[in-house]
Amino acid sequence: MNENRRQILEMLSAGKITADEAERLIAAIESGPSTSVGEHSGAIPGTNGTAQVKTRAKYLRVLVEADEQSTGMKGPTSVNVRVPMQLLRAGVRLASLIPAQAHNQFDEALSRHGVPLTLSQIKPENLEELIDHLEDLTVDVDANDRGKTKVRVFCE
Amino acid sequence: MTPNFAVVAVETPTFHMPRLWVPLFLLWIPVVLLSPIIFLVLAAVAIATRTTIWKLIVLCWGIITALPGTDVRVTADGAHVLVRVL
Numbered sequence: 710m711n712e713n714r715r716q717i718l719e720m721l722s723a724g725k726i727t728a729d730e731a732e733r734l735i736a737a738i739e740s741g742p743s744t745s746v747g748e749h750s751g752a753i754p755g756t757n758g759t760a761q762v763k764t765r766a767k768y769l770r771v772l773v774e775a776d777e778q779s780t781g782m783k784g785p786t787s788v789n790v791r792v793p794m795q796l797l798r799a800g801v802r803l804a805s806l807i808p809a810q811a812h813n814q815f816d817e818a819l820s821r822h823g824v825p826l827t828l829s830q831i832k833p834e835n836l837e838e839l840i841d842h843l844e845d846l847t848v849d850v851d852a853n854d855r856g857k858t859k860v861r862v863f864c865e
Numbered sequence: 866m867t868p869n870f871a872v873v874a875v876e877t878p879t880f881h882m883p884r885l886w887v888p889l890f891l892l893w894i895p896v897v898l899l900s901p902i903i904f905l906v907l908a909a910v911a912i913a914t915r916t917t918i919w920k921l922i923v924l925c926w927g928i929i930t931a932l933p934g935t936d937v938r939v940t941a942d943g944a945h946v947l948v949r950v951l
């Protein structure tokens with residue numbers, strides 16, 4: 710836990726500051742340069758969960774772990790990728806470069822692969838909403854068909 | 866902020882490379898030197914995609930400035946590869 714945040718919570722639990730003041734302080738340190746990652750939501754203790762602290766996730770993390778049986782390689786295989794959310798935003802904006810006449814072909818190709826997405830419906834104003842909802846995404850996959858494979862996708 | 870360094874490390878059972886700090890800021894030198902060609906390529910892409918070159922530059926700049934913080938670690942077949950953009 711961030712040291713500043715811990716101090717604020719200790720002050721709150723000691724009754725030195727009110728829940729509103731704690732919320733403002735936490736919001737201030739989150740908007741500052743020393744923002745910590747890994748804590749993107751939570752209630753302030755002592756407020757019965759009414760004061761919800763929500764910070765924006767900074768990174769999308771993809772973890773893949775597979776054993777020897779599933780990959781056929783020597784030793785376990787692991788992939789750990791951390792992608793800044795800002796990069797996702799920039800990447801999604803690239804979709805605006807795809808010419809309108811290519812949208813249909815793109816949609817058909819995606820549908821064939823089980824992704825029913827209509828590219829023309831993705832507007833720049835919807836992108837922020839799309840990325841924001843991605844912050845609540847957590848995918849956990851455990852596959853035990855041949856060997857053991859574990860996939861985790863989450864925001865932090 | 867544009868990426869300034871990339872940290873690259875490769876380790877295999879038979880080979881161990883010390884962490885390599887790649888000075889990405891030096892790439893600005895070839896970018897500046899090749900800027901007329903880059904501009905022409907961007908203009909061609911802008912025409913092909915029926916967008917403006919300014920919008921294209923903004924998109925490219927957005928991707929470049931979003932790169933810091935990217936971290937990729939792969940372990941496979943006894944080898945470890947780390948790439949981190951700072």
